[in-house]
Amino acid sequence: MAVELTQLRDIIVGTIDAILDACKREGKDFPKLDVPAEPAEFLPDGIRNDSQVLDAITLGVAAASQLIATLQPPAMTLYTSATRFNLSACIGAAERCHVAEILRDAGPKGMHIRDIVKLNGTDAVKLGRILRYLATNHIFSEVEPDVFANNMISSLLDTGKVISAIQSDPVGKFDNTNGLTAWISFIADDCMKSAAYLSDTMTDPKTAHSQDPNETSIQKAFRFEGTRWEFLERPENLFMFRRYGAAMSGAAKLQPPWAVLTSYEWNTLPKGAVFVDVGSGLGNFSLEVAKIRPDLTYILEDRPPVMEKAKKYWEEQAPSISAAGNIHFIGHDFFNPQPQLPAMPDVFFMRTILHDWSDEFAVRILTNLRHAAKPDTKLLIIDTLVEYACSAQDSSALDVPGYELQNAPKPLLANLGFASIASYDLDMVMLNNLNARERTIGGFLHLLSSSGWRLVAVRKNPGNKMWWPMIIAVPA
Ligand SMILES: C[S@@+](CC[C@H](N)C(=O)[O-])C[C@H]1O[C@@H](n2cnc3c(N)ncnc32)[C@H](O)[C@@H]1O
Numbered sequence: 001m002a003v004e005l006t007q008l009r010d011i012i013v014g015t016i017d018a019i020l021d022a023c024k025r026e027g028k029d030f031p032k033l034d035v036p037a038e039p040a041e042f043l044p045d046g047i048r049n050d051s052q053v054l055d056a057i058t059l060g061v062a063a064a065s066q067l068i069a070t071l072q073p074p075a076m077t078l079y080t081s082a083t084r085f086n087l088s089a090c091i092g093a094a095e096r097c098h099v100a101e102i103l104r105d106a107g108p109k110g111m112h113i114r115d116i117v118k119l120n121g122t123d124a125v126k127l128g129r130i131l132r133y134l135a136t137n138h139i140f141s142e143v144e145p146d147v148f149a150n151n152m153i154s155s156l157l158d159t160g161k162v163i164s165a166i167q168s169d170p171v172g173k174f175d176n177t178n179g180l181t182a183w184i185s186f187i188a189d190d191c192m193k194s195a196a197y198l199s200d201t202m203t204d205p206k207t208a209h210s211q212d213p214n215e216t217s218i219q220k221a222f223r224f225e226g227t228r229w230e231f232l233e234r235p236e237n238l239f240m241f242r243r244y245g246a247a248m249s250g251a252a253k254l255q256p257p258w259a260v261l262t263s264y265e266w267n268t269l270p271k272g273a274v275f276v277d278v279g280s281g282l283g284n285f286s287l288e289v290a291k292i293r294p295d296l297t298y299i300l301e302d303r304p305p306v307m308e309k310a311k312k313y314w315e316e317q318a319p320s321i322s323a324a325g326n327i328h329f330i331g332h333d334f335f336n337p338q339p340q341l342p343a344m345p346d347v348f349f350m351r352t353i354l355h356d357w358s359d360e361f362a363v364r365i366l367t368n369l370r371h372a373a374k375p376d377t378k379l380l381i382i383d384t385l386v387e388y389a390c391s392a393q394d395s396s397a398l399d400v401p402g403y404e405l406q407n408a409p410k411p412l413l414a415n416l417g418f419a420s421i422a423s424y425d426l427d428m429v430m431l432n433n434l435n436a437r438e439r440t441i442g443g444f445l446h447l448l449s450s451s452g453w454r455l456v457a458v459r460k461n462p463g464n465k466m467w468w469p470m471i472i473a474v475p476a
Contacts, residue, residue, distance in 0.1 A: 004411045008067045011409060015060035022052045034141050035108065036155030044258050054463055058419045062408065065418035085192065087137055090130045091157075092188030094140070095181060097122050098166055099131065100157035103140075103150045110141070110149030119163055157181050171239045176316070179250025179284075186247040187429070190240065194218035194432040201432075210435060211358040217432040228433055233305045245309055248352075249284040254422065255461045255468050260288040263459050263470040264380060271295045272326075273346035278334055278369065279353040281306060282313045285382070286349070290321050297326045299341060304331030334365045338372035345372065351382040351468075355426070356436050359447060366451035370475060379453055379473040384423045384438045385466045387415040394442035402458040403441050404465055415466075423466045448473050 023030055028047045031038060040046035047053055069077055094100070097120045103111055113128040120127075128146055135142040140154040150158065159166070159177040166173050174182035197217035201207045207215045213227050224231050232241045252260075266289060269275070273296050277286045280300040290298060298321075300310055307329045314322045314329075321327060332339050334353075348369045354362045369379065387393060391414040393405055406416050427438040439447070441458065448455045453473040460469045 004070060005067075007409075007411050008063045008070065011059055011063040011412070012067070015056040015063070018056040019053050019060075022050050022056075023047060026050065031152060033138060033153070034149075034151050036150050036158075037152045042253060049258075049463070051462065058416060058464070059409070059412070062412045062416040062419035066412060085196070086133060088188045088192040090133050091139065091184060092192060093127075093130050094134060094154070095157050095185045095188065097127060098163055099127070099140070099148075100150055100154050100181075101159060101161060101163050101166065103148060103154070104158055106149060108143070108149055110143040110147040113146045113148065116148065157184065171242060173239075174243050174246035177246060177250075178253065179246040179248070180253045181250065182243045182246035183248075183250030183253070186240075186243055190218070190222075191429045191433065193221040195428065197221050198428075198432055211360060213357070213361070213434045213436065216435045218434075229303060233303070241305075242309075245282050245306070245313075248281045251352075252284060255463050259461050259463065259468070260285065261292065262462060263382070264472070266293050269293065269296060269346060272297055272343075274299065274341060274343050275347045275349060276301065276338075276341065276345045278348055278350045278365075279356075280310060282310045285351050287314065287318055290318060290327075294321055294324070295326075297328075297342060299328045299330060299345075301330045301332040301334065301339075303333070307331045334368060335361075337368055341372075344374040345377050347378050347380055348373065349380045349382075353383075354381060354444075354447065355383050355430050355438050356434050358436055359443075359450075361436075362447050363451045366447060366453060370452035373475050375475055377475060379448075381444070381471040381473070382468050383444075383471065384426050384468055385444075386423050386427055386438045386440055387420075387466065388440070389413055389415050389417075394440055397441035397445060400441060400445070400455055400458055402460065402469075404460060406465055420464070420466050422464070444471055449476065452476050 019030060026047060030047060031041070038046070041048060043049070048057065099116065099120070102116050102119050113124045113131070117124045117127055128148075131140050131148045132142055134140045134154070135148065138151070138153060141149045141151045143149050159173060159181045161173070161177070174185070194217040197220040200220060201217040207220075210216075214225065216228075218228050218231075219225065222231065231237060232244055275286065275289065275296045276299040277283055278301050280286060280302050283298075283300045286298050286300060290296070300307065302310065311329045314327060328342065330339055338345075353365070357365065366379075373379070387406065393414070397403055398405075406414060406420070408414050408416050423438055430436040430438060437443075445455055452475065454476040455471065455473050457472040458469050459472070461467055
């Protein structure tokens with residue numbers, strides 16, 4: 001009788017007890033929802049980054065969301081699920097109206113909506129309703145009728161810039177920021193709009209079975225032809241282009257801060273080793289590696305307009321590394337053979353590249369890298385993994401060193417449901433924008449073996465078994 005409810009209750013109670021124990025052990029309080037996020041959220045010693053707490057959070061979130069789905073009348077769950085587009089739209093609107101920046105100085109007392117709109121020129125009644133909708137979803141607080149304040153979640157929409165600076169240079173809103181707001185803005189704008197066309201794309205005979213990145217929902221949403229990369233690089237889309245560059249560094253905020261350092265034995269690379277970041281974007285990951293290994297030779301490769309931006313970015317972010325001259329920026333199309341490099345590559349690195357392409361295209365990229373590899377070149381891939389939502393999983397993958405299944409206790413979904421939803425959300429973004437996908441570990445085994453590589457290990461991201469692990473391969 002009600003066994004599942006009892007099991008869910010026990011998981012939730014157990015996870016809260018584990019979190020309280022960790023807080024006691026560390027002498028720290030757990031962050032409160034109604035105050036802005038502490039910088040510790042992004043530091044190794046933040047309580048939420050403690051390994052016991054990380055594990056408890058995963059189970060607690062999985063159980064709490066399954067409890068909601070079990071308890072709530074199903075018609076209501078279906079309705080409130082189908083209306084989640086409002087959440088995305090309202091987050092996008094709050095960001096575009098710079099509400100988090102406006103509320104920063106107001107502190108916990110908050111600011112009346114009539115004063116907020118004096119600073120951003122929007123409609124008080126409409127913006128008030130948007131903020132109330134968000135506050136009802138725990139994003140912003142309504143501290144008195146029509147008075148709003150930042151809370152832990154909304155404070156992360158704050159770029160840290162003053163409102164007058166944003167208004168005088170709106171295109172550069174995300175330049176020189178930590179990129180998290182840019183990532184959220186990109187998701188709640190480009191990605192939300194393309195998702196709106198998913199059912200049309202699925203049923204249009206021209207696009208229904210296409211694997212072509214030129215035939216996706218984003219072309220329907222923004223009415224253009226060509227790839228989204230070409231679209232972003234059009235002069236009229238400069239804001240989107242610059243936001244996308246910043247967003248790629250912001251996405252790294254979704255993993256614990258020490259994940260870069262623990263993802264590979266960077267100290268095993270010899271001095272001067274050639275590290276090639278394929279499809280580097282601005283090269284945010286390489287920049288983190290360069291901070292601990294400034295003695296390597298870094299090669300960043302991406303589309304030429306991106307490389308122009310990357311060069312400037314490194315000059316600002318890492319002037320000493322840039323000045324030392326061991327960094328090269330090469331405009332390159334990864335569907336062509338590798339360009340001439342200063343020496344044979346020791347590492348080919350790709351973060352969130354393969355998920356941008358369906359298998360046919362991904363194998364072409366990997367084959368070009370294989371042709372340019374030496375026998376001991378390492379291929380390091382960071383990409384999100386997905387698993388089946390049932391308990392049976394891909395058995396061929398189970399002997400990959402370091403690969404772990406979720407091991408979810410009953411009655412949780414085998415993939416931990418909502419606790420893993422970020423990976424599945426990204427899978428939908430890839431479908432809508434590029435006809436591409438996140439892959440299971442079996443999917444990576446297939447890609448790598450089809451292109452002359454052998455998968456040798458998976459290093460899970462300490463915060464999440466599926467989000468951004470390091471997948472390591474060598475020439476087969
Ligand atoms: C999802 S972003 C990842 C950027 C970077 N690796 C990171 O993690 O921040 C994908 C990158 O692939 C680049 N790209 C797309 N098509 C490309 C091509 N044909 N050749 C080289 N780079 C390409 C894009 O310009 C973009 O910078």
